[in-house]
Amino acid sequence: MSGTDPRPEAGEIQSDELYGVSGGQVADLRAALDAHDLVRVEEMALALHTADLADLIEGLAPSERRILIDILGPRVDPELLTFLAEPVREEVVGYLGPADVAAAVTEMDTDDALDVVASLDEPVQAEVLEQLEAGDRAALEEALAHPEDSAGRLMQREFVAVPARWTVGETIDYLREEAEHGAEHLPEEFLDLFVVDDGGKPLGMVSLSRILRTRRPVRLEDLMDTDIDRIPVTTDQEEVAHLFRQYDLASAPVVDTDGKMVGVITHDDVMDVVHEEAEEDILGLAGIRQDSVYDSVLSTSRSRISWLFLSLLGLLCASLVIWLFEDAIEQVVALAVLMPIVAALGGNAGIQAMTVAVRALSMKELHRGNALRILGKEIMVAAVNGLLLAVVVGIVAGLWFSSVHLGAILAGSLVINLLAAGAVGVIIPFTLDRFSVDPAIASSPFLITVTDTVGFAAFLGSATYFLL
Amino acid sequence: MSGTDPRPEAGEIQSDELYGVSGGQVADLRAALDAHDLVRVEEMALALHTADLADLIEGLAPSERRILIDILGPRVDPELLTFLAEPVREEVVGYLGPADVAAAVTEMDTDDALDVVASLDEPVQAEVLEQLEAGDRAALEEALAHPEDSAGRLMQREFVAVPARWTVGETIDYLREEAEHGAEHLPEEFLDLFVVDDGGKPLGMVSLSRILRTRRPVRLEDLMDTDIDRIPVTTDQEEVAHLFRQYDLASAPVVDTDGKMVGVITHDDVMDVVHEEAEEDILGLAGIRQDSVYDSVLSTSRSRISWLFLSLLGLLCASLVIWLFEDAIEQVVALAVLMPIVAALGGNAGIQAMTVAVRALSMKELHRGNALRILGKEIMVAAVNGLLLAVVVGIVAGLWFSSVHLGAILAGSLVINLLAAGAVGVIIPFTLDRFSVDPAIASSPFLITVTDTVGFAAFLGSATYFLL
Numbered sequence: 058m059s060g061t062d063p064r065p066e067a068g069e070i071q072s073d074e075l076y077g078v079s080g081g082q083v084a085d086l087r088a089a090l091d092a093h094d095l096v097r098v099e100e101m102a103l104a105l106h107t108a109d110l111a112d113l114i115e116g117l118a119p120s121e122r123r124i125l126i127d128i129l130g131p132r133v134d135p136e137l138l139t140f141l142a143e144p145v146r147e148e149v150v151g152y153l154g155p156a157d158v159a160a161a162v163t164e165m166d167t168d169d170a171l172d173v174v175a176s177l178d179e180p181v182q183a184e185v186l187e188q189l190e191a192g193d194r195a196a197l198e199e200a201l202a203h204p205e206d207s208a209g210r211l212m213q214r215e216f217v218a219v220p221a222r223w224t225v226g227e228t229i230d231y232l233r234e235e236a237e238h239g240a241e242h243l244p245e246e247f248l249d250l251f252v253v254d255d256g257g258k259p260l261g262m263v264s265l266s267r268i269l270r271t272r273r274p275v276r277l278e279d280l281m282d283t284d285i286d287r288i289p290v291t292t293d294q295e296e297v298a299h300l301f302r303q304y305d306l307a308s309a310p311v312v313d314t315d316g317k318m319v320g321v322i323t324h325d326d327v328m329d330v331v332h333e334e335a336e337e338d339i340l341g342l343a344g345i346r347q348d349s350v351y352d353s354v355l356s357t358s359r360s361r362i363s364w365l366f367l368s369l370l371g372l373l374c375a376s377l378v379i380w381l382f383e384d385a386i387e388q389v390v391a392l393a394v395l396m397p398i399v400a401a402l403g404g405n406a407g408i409q410a411m412t413v414a415v416r417a418l419s420m421k422e423l424h425r426g427n428a429l430r431i432l433g434k435e436i437m438v439a440a441v442n443g444l445l446l447a448v449v450v451g452i453v454a455g456l457w458f459s460s461v462h463l464g465a466i467l468a469g470s471l472v473i474n475l476l477a478a479g480a481v482g483v484i485i486p487f488t489l490d491r492f493s494v495d496p497a498i499a500s501s502p503f504l505i506t507v508t509d510t511v512g513f514a515a516f517l518g519s520a521t522y523f524l525l
Numbered sequence: 526m527s528g529t530d531p532r533p534e535a536g537e538i539q540s541d542e543l544y545g546v547s548g549g550q551v552a553d554l555r556a557a558l559d560a561h562d563l564v565r566v567e568e569m570a571l572a573l574h575t576a577d578l579a580d581l582i583e584g585l586a587p588s589e590r591r592i593l594i595d596i597l598g599p600r601v602d603p604e605l606l607t608f609l610a611e612p613v614r615e616e617v618v619g620y621l622g623p624a625d626v627a628a629a630v631t632e633m634d635t636d637d638a639l640d641v642v643a644s645l646d647e648p649v650q651a652e653v654l655e656q657l658e659a660g661d662r663a664a665l666e667e668a669l670a671h672p673e674d675s676a677g678r679l680m681q682r683e684f685v686a687v688p689a690r691w692t693v694g695e696t697i698d699y700l701r702e703e704a705e706h707g708a709e710h711l712p713e714e715f716l717d718l719f720v721v722d723d724g725g726k727p728l729g730m731v732s733l734s735r736i737l738r739t740r741r742p743v744r745l746e747d748l749m750d751t752d753i754d755r756i757p758v759t760t761d762q763e764e765v766a767h768l769f770r771q772y773d774l775a776s777a778p779v780v781d782t783d784g785k786m787v788g789v790i791t792h793d794d795v796m797d798v799v800h801e802e803a804e805e806d807i808l809g810l811a812g813i814r815q816d817s818v819y820d821s822v823l824s825t826s827r828s829r830i831s832w833l834f835l836s837l838l839g840l841l842c843a844s845l846v847i848w849l850f851e852d853a854i855e856q857v858v859a860l861a862v863l864m865p866i867v868a869a870l871g872g873n874a875g876i877q878a879m880t881v882a883v884r885a886l887s888m889k890e891l892h893r894g895n896a897l898r899i900l901g902k903e904i905m906v907a908a909v910n911g912l913l914l915a916v917v918v919g920i921v922a923g924l925w926f927s928s929v930h931l932g933a934i935l936a937g938s939l940v941i942n943l944l945a946a947g948a949v950g951v952i953i954p955f956t957l958d959r960f961s962v963d964p965a966i967a968s969s970p971f972l973i974t975v976t977d978t979v980g981f982a983a984f985l986g987s988a989t990y991f992l993l
Contacts, residue, residue, distance in 0.1 A: 083894055108771045116894060142890075229737055236738035247734045248716060248775065265733035266715045269697055270704035302800070303576045305793045307716065307775075324792040325773045328799060332770070335803030336884065339810070343880035344873070350885045350899055357902070358909040361877045365914055368873045372866045373921065379862045386854070386861050393854045393861035394847045397977070398840045400865065405812070405836045409829045412811035416804065417818045422610075426551060426584060431818055434825070441826040446833055453841065509865070 083116045090121055098128055111140030115351060119148060126152040135161030139169045143176055144351040150177060150185075159188030162197075166244065168213040168326060171200045175210065208297050209290040211330065212311040212320030215244040218253045219277060221260055226273030248307040248323060252281045257317040259287055259310040287312045290319060294330045299421065301327040338419055341497030342412060344368075364502065371506030375400065378510055382517035385525060391458045392520050395467055400512035402446060403474035407504045410435045410482025415497050418490050423483075432483045439479030443472040466523055470515035477511045478504070551584045558589055566596055579608030583819060587616060594620040603629035607637040611644055612819040618645060618653075627656030630665075634712065636681040636794060639668045643678065676765050677758040679798065680779040680788030683712040686721045687745060689728055694741030716775045716791060720749045725785040727755055727778040755780045758787060762798045767889065769795040806887055809965030810880060812836075832970065839974030843868070846978055850985035853993060859926045860988050863935055868980035870914060871942035875972045878903045878950025883965050886958050900951045907947030911940040934991055938983035945979045946972070 089097040102110055102125065114122055126149055138146055138161055150158050162170045162185065174182055174197055186194050203209025219228055228250065235243055250268065252261045261281030271280060286300055288311045300306065301324060311320040340348055344364025348357060386393050417423035423431055447468035455464025485503050486496030557565040570578055570593060582590055594617055606614055606629055618626050630638045630653065642650055642665055654662050671677025687696055696718065703711055718736065720729045729749030739748055754768055756779045768774065769792065779788040808816055812832025816825060854861050885891035891899055915936035923932025953971050954964030
C-alpha cells in the first residue's frame with residue numbers, strides 16, 4: 058500500500074462507506090468517460106486503492122472498461138489483475154495484450170502471478186508465458202505443474218529461511234543488510250521466520266513478535282517453535298484451510314516430497330480459499346457449478362441447465378407415480394389439490410437436513426464415527442416437525458373438504474414423507490461423500506426425487522386404499 | 526502452542542490425517558474411559574493440541590464428556606472452551622462450575638474471554654462474572670456493552686502502541702524489556718505495531734517485518750504507513766470482514782467515538798467471521814436460523830419449524846389455485862400428472878437465480894447501481910433455459926398423452942414460470958435487503974409461493990382456455 062492511497066479517515070465515514078467505491082464515484086467516472094475528459098478519468102482512477110479500482114471496473118459496462126483500460130494503459134498497478142473477478146479479468150487481459158500482462162505478472166508476488174496466469178485460457182496463457190523472462194517463465198511453469206487447488210498453487214515462493222545456529226542479532230543484521238541491497242528473493246511482508254537445516258528442511262518457526270522481544274545473543278534454535286505443521290506441496294487447499302482454522306496459524310511452510318521447504322502459505326491466501334469453498338457449497342446446493350454476476354448470459358445458462366434437466370428427470374418419475382393413481386384423482390379431485398403440499402413440505406424439510414449435513418461434511422463434523430447418531434437425530438427432528446405440521450395440515454384439509462378421512466390421510470402421509478426426507482437428507486450427502494462426489498453439487502436432485510415420489514405415492518396410495 | 530504438542534511430522538502423514546483427531550483416537554479414549562483407566566485417559570487427553578482435544582470432546586457422548594472433564598478438571602488448557610462448539614461448550618461449562626470457568630477466562634486473551642462469556646446463558650454468565658477479579662469483570666462488562674457482532678466484540682484489548690518519535694532501536698529495546706518483566710498488557714503474539722499520538726489516537730502502523738529490516742536510528746514516524754483503516758468500535762463484523770478481505774489486512778486498529786485506539790482486530794478473528802457469515806447464508810437459504818450437529822433434537826426442530834410453516838402458507842395458496850381449476854382436472858386428469866413439473870422447475874430455476882443474488886448482496890456485488898442490469902440478465906438466462914426445457918418437456922408430454930395441444934400448453938406455461946422465477950429470484954432478495962431484512966433467511970418461501978402459484982395458474986389456466 059502506498060502513501061497516496063486516499064481511503065477516508067475514521068472521523069468522516071458512514072458505517073456503510075467504511076471502504077470501497079460508492080455508487081457516486083462510479084457515476085462520476087462514467088460521466089467523465091462519456092465527456093471524454095481523459096485527464097479527469099485518469100486522476101480519479103489512479104487515486105483509488107487498487108482493490109477499489111477493480112470494484113469500479115467491475116461496475117462498468119464492457120465498452121466503458123475498454124476505454125478506461127486504454128486510458129490507463131501500463132500505468133495501472135500490476136496488482137489490479139489479481140483483484141478482478143475472473144470474467145472481467147479475462148476481458149481486461151484481452152484489452153491489455155500479452156506484453157502488458159506479462160510485464161504486470163513480473164512485478165507481482167509469485168502466488169498472485171500464478172493465480173493470474175493460471176486463470177487465463179490456454180492460448181492466452183501461452184502467449185503471456187512467452188513474453189516472460191526465461192527464469193520467471195520456468196518458475197511459473199513449474200508452479201503450474203502442481204495440481205489445481207493444491208498447496209503448491211497457493212503458496213508464495215519467497216520466504217525468509219535462516220539457519221538454527223544464528224542468533225537473534227545475526228538474523229536482524231541479515232534482514233537489514235538484505236533490505237538495503239534490495240533483496241528480490243525476500244517477500245515484501247512476512248509474519249514468521251523459518252528455521253531450516255543445511256538441506257533446507259524446516260526445523261521450526263519463530264514469529265516476528267518473538268524475535269523483537271528477545272535479546273540479540275539468543276540463538277534461534279533456543280527460540281523456535283519446533284511443533285510446526287509442514288504442508289506437503291500436493292495437499293488440497295481445503296485441507297490447508299482447515300489446518301489454518303484449527304490452529305489459528307498466521308503462516309505455514311510448504312515442503313516437497315523430500316521434506317525441503319519450497320514455499321509459504323499465509324493467512325490471506327487461506328481467507329480466499331475459505332470464501333471459495335463456502336461459495337462452492339452455497340452455489341452447489343442450488344445446482345450451480347460456478348457463477349459470477351459478471352458472467353455472460355450464455356455461460357450462466359450453461360452452468361445451470363444440467364441441474365434443471367436432472368431435476369426434470371426426477372419430476373418425470375414423480376409424474377409417473379401420479380399417473381399410476383389417475384383413477385383416484387378422477388374420483389376425488391381434492392387429491393390433486395392437496396398432493397403438492399405433501400411432496401413440497403417433504404422436500405423443504407429434506408433440504409434443511411441435507412444443508413446441515415453438507416456443511417457438517419465440509420467442516421469435518423460429520424464422519425463415519427457419528428453418522429448413525431446424526432441420522433437418528435434427523436429422524437427424530439423429522440418426527441417432531443412432521444407431527445406439528447400434520448396436525449395443522451390435517452385440520453385445514455379436513456375442514457376444507459369436510460372429510461375427516463382425507464385430513465387424516467394427508468396428515469399421515471406427511472409424517473411418512475418427512476421421516477423419509479430426514480433420513481435421505483443425511484444418507485444422500487454422506488454416501489456421495491464416501492464415493493468422493495461433492496455432496497453439495499449432487500445431493501438436491503436426488504433428494505427432491507425421493508421426497509416427491511414418496512410424497513405422492515404415500516398420499517395417493519393411502520387415499521386409494523382408504524377412500525375408494 | 527507448547528513444545529509437547531504431538532502433531533504428526535510431514536513424513537508420516539496421510540493427506541486426510543494432516544491434522545486433528547482420528548476415529549481411532551476417539552475409540553481409544555472411549556475404551557480407556559470405559560475401563561476407568563484414569564491415568565491413560567489423562568495422558569491421552571493432555572497430549573493432544575487443545576483444538577484437537579475440543580474436537581475429541583465434541584465426538585463423545587454427553588456422559589463421557591462429563592467423566593472426561595471430571596478427570597481433567599482444572600488442569601485442562603483454559604483455551605479449550607474457546608475451541609468447543611457452542612452447545613458442547615455450555616455443557617462443559619456446567620460440568621466445570623463458575624469458579625473453574627472464571628479461572629479459565631482470566632487466563633485467556635481478552636477477545637477469547639469475551640467470546641466465551643458472551644456465549645453463556647444470562648444466569649451462568651452472571652455467576653462467572655461474579656467470580657472474576659474486579660478489574661477483569663469491569664473490562665468484560667464494558668466489552669459486553671458493545672452490540673453483538675460489532676468490532677468492539679471482536680477486538681482484542683491488548684496491543685502494542687508506541688509514540689511516533691521513537692526510533693526502531695528504542696522500540697526493540699522497549700519490547701525486550703517489557704518481555705523480561707512479563708508484561709501482561711502486551712499480547713503474546715502480534716503482527717503490527719501501532720503508532721499513536723499523545724491522546725492515544727492511531728497515526729499509523731508498522732509491520733514487524735518492516736521493523737526488522739530497518740536500522741536502529743530510523744524514527745517510526747518516517748517508517749509508518751499512515752494510510753490505515755481505523756475501524757469504529759460499533760462497526761458490524763460483516764463490514765470488518767469485507768475490509769480485511771478487500772485490502773488483505775493482517776490487523777487493524779479499533780477506535781472509540783473520540784478516535785482513540787481501544788483495541789486491535791487480527792486476521793484470525795476475521796477468519797471466524799467469514800465462516801460464520803457464509804454459514805448464515807448457507808443455512809438461511811434452507812430456512813435454518815442456526816444449527817450445529819451438536820444441538821439437541823428439540824432445539825434443532827425449533828430452529829427449522831417456522832420456515833416449514835411459512836412454506837405451508839405458500840403451499841396452501843398454491844392449493845387454492847389448483848382448487849379453482851378442479852373442473853379442468855376432473856375432465857383431463859393428465860393435468861394433475863404434469864402440473865408439478867411446471868411448478869417445481871420454476872422453483873428450481875428461481876432458487877438458482879436467488880442464490881446468486883443473495884451471495885452477490887453479501888459480497889456487495891449487487892447494489893442499486895447494477896440491479897436492473899442483473900435483473901435483465903436473469904430474465905435472459907430464464908428465457909434460454911426455459912426454452913430448452915420447454916422443448917424437451919413439451920415433446921415428452923405430447924407423446925405420453927398423445928396430444929400436441931397438451932405438450933404445447935405445458936411448454937408455454939413452463940417458459941412463463943421460468944421468466945417469473947428469474948425475475949422474482951432477483952427482486953425478492955434485493956427488496957428484502959433494501960428493507961434491511963436478511964435476504965438469505967426470508968427469500969425462499971416467498972419465491973416458492975410465487976413459482977408454485979404462477980406455475981399452477983399458467984398451466985391450468987391455459988389448459989382450461991385452450992383444451993376445454
